Amino acid sequence: MFVLDAHGHPLDPCHPARARRLLAAGRAVVHRHTPFVIRLKDRSVADSVVTGVQVGIDPGSKHTGLAVFTDHNGSRNGRYAIQLDHRGALIRDRLASRAALRRGRRSRNLRHRAPRFLNRTKPKGWLAPSLRHRVETTMSWVARLTRWAPVTTVHVEKVSFDTHALSAGKPLEGVEYQQGTLAGYEVREYLLAKWGRACAYCGASGVPLNLDHIHPRSRGGSDRISNLTLACIGCNQTKNATPVQEFLKDRPALLTRVLRQAKAPLRDAAAVNATRWALWQALKAIGLPVHTASGGRTKWNRSRTGAAKSHTLDALHVGDLDTVTTWPSTVLVAKATGRGTYARTRPDRYGFPRLRLPRTKHVKGFATGDLVRATVPTGKNTGVHTGRVAVRTTGSFNITTRHGTVQGIHHRHVRLLQRADGYGYTTHPETRHRAAFPPPPEGGGLHAEGIR
Structure with a gap:
C-alpha cells in the first residue's frame, strides 16, 4: 500500500x-x-528512513504495464502492479467518423466554405491524437506514482526490439551481444510482432512456434529477417527442407501472401517506436534518472526468472537485472474512460437531434464515472456491487462492475468511494508461472522451438 x-x-x-x-x-x-x-x-x-522505489514501464498499443518495485543489487522485489488500458482505438475511430462527416458536408449542395487545410502544418514531433493519448495517460500515471511513492528511478522500454541486434553486424556492448543470446531474442520478438504470433502456414495461434526458413538453409537460404517466419511444430516438420514454392504449390494465394509479408517491414514498428521515443523524452523532462532497454531484453529477463507473459510482469523485468524474487499477486487494471462529452444531444441515423441530455452532471450527489459501492438488501439486484456509476435523473443508477452492468439501483443504496478521475478500476490475479515451453539455447540459436 x-x-x-x-x-x-x-x-x-x-x-x-x-x-x-x-x-x-x-x-x-x-x-x-x-x-x-x-x-x-x-x-x-x-x-523516517526512506529508501525509495523504482518504476518499470512496458509501453504497448492497447495496454501499458506499470510496476513499482525495490531493487537491491540487481534483485527486484515487486510491490505494486498496474495495467493501464488505453482508448486510442476509440479516439482513432471517432476522428475517422468526424472526417467522414466533414467530407460528406463538403460534397453536399450546401453553403460553400473554402478549404483551409492546405495551410496547416504539423509541428516537429507531432503525434496522432490516438498515439499522443498513450503518451499522456502513461505520463499521468507516472506523475501519480511519484506523488504516492518515493520514486528514484524509472525503467522504460525505448524500442520493441533492438534493430542493431537483428543482424550479425558490429556488436553493441556487453557479453550477451557478443555471444548472440540477446540477438536471438530480438529476432524472436520482431517475428512474433510481424507475423501476429501465429503460424504463417496454417494460422495456428496459442501454440509453440518454431522459427522457419522460408528458403531452406540446406538450399542456400540465409538467416536474414526477410527469410524467417513462424511455423507451428506440425507445419515445420512437414515442410522440413522443402522450398516454400513447392510446399504451398496447392495454395497459391497463401504463397503470395507469405512471400509478400516476408519482404515487407513491420507495419506498426515506426508508430510504436515513435510513441516510445516520445514517452522517453517526456520521462526525461520530469528530472528522474531514466534507464532504457529493448523488448527483446525484457523477454530474455523473463525467460531467466521463469515469469509468465503479461504487461505488468514485462514492466517488472525491464532493463538490467539479475533476478526477481517476488511480484504482486493482484493487478490493478485502470481503463481510460474519459471524462464525459460536451455533446448535449443524441443524434439519429440522419444526424438530427433525437433526445437531449440533462445539463447538470450531478444527480443526488453522484456523477457518472464515480467509483461507488451499492449494498442492495432485497430485490433482483440483491448483493454488494462496486464499480463506476452512470447516474439518471430518476435516481435509479446503473453500476458497471468487473462482472458486467447492474441496472436500476436506487441512489439510497449507493455510497461514494471516490470521485471520477477518467478511469474505471478493476482487479485480476497476476499470472504466477510461465507456460511450459522450452527456452532457446544459449548463444543465440535462431532455430529453437517453443517461442511465444
Whole structure:
C-alpha cells in the first residue's frame, strides 16, 4: 500500500496488513481508495528512513504495464502492479467518423466554405491524437506514482526490439551481444510482432512456434529477417527442407501472401517506436534518472526468472537485472474512460437531434464515472456491487462492475468511494508461472522451438 506522511509527502510502501493495523489504531486515515493510499497522522519524512522505489514501464498499443518495485543489487522485489488500458482505438475511430462527416458536408449542395487545410502544418514531433493519448495517460500515471511513492528511478522500454541486434553486424556492448543470446531474442520478438504470433502456414495461434526458413538453409537460404517466419511444430516438420514454392504449390494465394509479408517491414514498428521515443523524452523532462532497454531484453529477463507473459510482469523485468524474487499477486487494471462529452444531444441515423441530455452532471450527489459501492438488501439486484456509476435523473443508477452492468439501483443504496478521475478500476490475479515451453539455447540459436 502507498503511504504518505502527515504533510502529504510519500514514504516507502507498506504491507496491506500493516496498513490495516495503522488504520485500526487511528494512526492513519484513508487518503485515496483506488489505488489505496493512506496518510499517517503522526509521521513526517524528516522522522523516517526512506529508501525509495523504482518504476518499470512496458509501453504497448492497447495496454501499458506499470510496476513499482525495490531493487537491491540487481534483485527486484515487486510491490505494486498496474495495467493501464488505453482508448486510442476509440479516439482513432471517432476522428475517422468526424472526417467522414466533414467530407460528406463538403460534397453536399450546401453553403460553400473554402478549404483551409492546405495551410496547416504539423509541428516537429507531432503525434496522432490516438498515439499522443498513450503518451499522456502513461505520463499521468507516472506523475501519480511519484506523488504516492518515493520514486528514484524509472525503467522504460525505448524500442520493441533492438534493430542493431537483428543482424550479425558490429556488436553493441556487453557479453550477451557478443555471444548472440540477446540477438536471438530480438529476432524472436520482431517475428512474433510481424507475423501476429501465429503460424504463417496454417494460422495456428496459442501454440509453440518454431522459427522457419522460408528458403531452406540446406538450399542456400540465409538467416536474414526477410527469410524467417513462424511455423507451428506440425507445419515445420512437414515442410522440413522443402522450398516454400513447392510446399504451398496447392495454395497459391497463401504463397503470395507469405512471400509478400516476408519482404515487407513491420507495419506498426515506426508508430510504436515513435510513441516510445516520445514517452522517453517526456520521462526525461520530469528530472528522474531514466534507464532504457529493448523488448527483446525484457523477454530474455523473463525467460531467466521463469515469469509468465503479461504487461505488468514485462514492466517488472525491464532493463538490467539479475533476478526477481517476488511480484504482486493482484493487478490493478485502470481503463481510460474519459471524462464525459460536451455533446448535449443524441443524434439519429440522419444526424438530427433525437433526445437531449440533462445539463447538470450531478444527480443526488453522484456523477457518472464515480467509483461507488451499492449494498442492495432485497430485490433482483440483491448483493454488494462496486464499480463506476452512470447516474439518471430518476435516481435509479446503473453500476458497471468487473462482472458486467447492474441496472436500476436506487441512489439510497449507493455510497461514494471516490470521485471520477477518467478511469474505471478493476482487479485480476497476476499470472504466477510461465507456460511450459522450452527456452532457446544459449548463444543465440535462431532455430529453437517453443517461442511465444
